[in-house]
Amino acid sequence: MREFVSLKVLDRFRTLFERLGVDYPLMRKILQIKLTMDGRRMPTIFNQSAKKNGHETGDQNNFVKSLGLYALMGLIMVPFVVMGDNYMFQMSFLFGVLMFLVMTSLISDFSTVLLDIRDRNIIASKPVNRRTIGMAKTLHILLYLFFLTAALCAAPMIAALVKHGVLFFLLFVVEIVLTDVLIVVVTAFLYMLILKFFDGEKLKDMINNVQIILSIAITVGYQFVGRSFDLMQLHVAFEPKWWQALIPPLWFGASFEWLLRGQAAPHFIVFTLLAFVTPIVSILIYTRLVPFFERSLHKLANDSAKKGREHGRWLDVVSRFICSGREERTFFRFSSLMMGNEREFKLKVYPSLGFSIVFPFIFFFNVLRNQSFVEIAASKWYLNIYFCALLIPTVVMMLRYSGKPKGAWLYKTMPLSSPAPIFRGTIKAFLVRLFMPVYLIESVIFIALFGVRIVPDLIVVALSVLLYTVICFRTFRKALPFSESFEAVKQNDSLTFLPLLLLLALFAGVHLASTFVTGGVYAYMALLVVLNAVVWRKGFAISWDALRDKG
Known part of the structure; x- marks a missing residue:
């Protein structure tokens, strides 16, 4: 089985994991298997060019190949880093694009991690403690987000360092981490809400719809890479409204205005506090709700969805007009x-x-x-x-x-x-x-x-x-x-x-x-x-x- 560089890095922290009660060798083996399976899975952004020959070689890593495409999509954010000094507009727009791409990618390609019931059915039935399984799952998510976000943000981070300096770059990195935390928690809360009121089939349909939206967004996004540079001459004035506190990208944009440019207006301070406090509070709430989330996952095993009944009547009506016989109908x-x-x-x-x-x-x-x-x-x-x-x-x-x-x-x-x-x-x-x-x-x-x-x-x-x-x-x-x-x-x-x-x-x-x-x-x-x-x-x-x- 392939040896991953990320696992070699984790080896340096083995003592820390063992102090937390984790069976490190077993956790490492579980992670190695999960990362190997990630490489074999066809990402959503490649769904239009899926397996041409009906098989793949074991050396191919589709996840790594997909990172190159995500890095290309990250170019759309570069103009909003270098276009001027209106940090509120530039960085709010940038984080809006980043949050959309990361969240849709997480839902479409990595829902199997957040919603993995195989760990419970296969691994948990063996002599493996829950803490080891939970840590393997957490690290799997963090590794995925690290590589995905690094690919998307590589170009804008380089542009930020060159254009605005080290402080801007460091704040940018910190807020990217906070954004990832917020995205994971919001996604998990969304799954919890759906599983609370609906069955697993409704959640699977939602994930499928997000995969479709992501495929469209990736293709349409190419059209805006070149056109984004037309925004270089925009001059946008920001007018604070109460409802803007509900828009997370604005929180992260306001942080640059207050901490780097000294704009100490009340709305900039409030938005900055939201940017730092909300992800931390949300992850604390999430850790308390993990047992409820795990209990809700049993609904994913239920395939008793009612399909097609709502469409049956209009299909029958239409078929009588356009079909020539009973077999055709x-x-x-x-x-x-x-x-x-x-x-x-x-x-x-x-x-x-x-x-x-x-x-x-x-x-x-x-x-x-x-x-x-x-x-x-x-x-x-x-x-x-x-x-x-x-x-x-x-x-x-x-x-x-x-x-x-x-x-x-x-x-x-x-x-x-x-x-x-x-x-x-x-x-x-x-x-x-x-x-x-x-x-x-x-x-x-x-x-x-x-x-x-x-x-x-x-x-x-x-x-x-x-x-x-x-x-x-x-x-x-x-x-x-x-x-x-x-x-x-x-x-x-x-x-x-x-x-x-x-x-x-x-x-x-x-x-x-x-x-x-x-x-x-x-x-x-x-x-x-x-x-x-x-x-x-x-x-x-x-x-x-x-x-x-x-x-």
């Missing part, structure tokens, strides 16, 4: 529930929904830099809405994967002469459940921006997307929905994305060309109606034998 409902309930599928696919919402506006705001809003509203930039269809190739390809593919035996029990109803029902479920909400949100916003004149164009976009979806389905390798493991994702599947993206650009180009011809949009709309009628009828004509041959 059955698989429409089945696929809808799978997309909404399976956590691993949501983690792989749902970030694409966020990207589809964000991307049209990223390009839109780029245009705003060079043109006035009135000029844009009178232009054809509403065709940016085609960017929301970027998710279609990804989701259509991922529909054949599942975290529990062994359930695919279900298809063999169905007396179907053709798998066409399965595929057609699944694709329609994707469009209704995942794509249409995104498209409707985009449409409402674009109508507000460009006016009702674009309604016919939005209909054309919707028809183009329907046609494009079937083409994507026909392009990828065929497999029954949710019948393959995510570890079986093939590298050659991704090679088809570029042609499909070019095809989407072609749809947008033809649409743009039709707008220059009188009545062209309506003619193109009629053509798309005919093409959709043919393609949706013929595009799913696949035999069982063809599936077996390709499998």
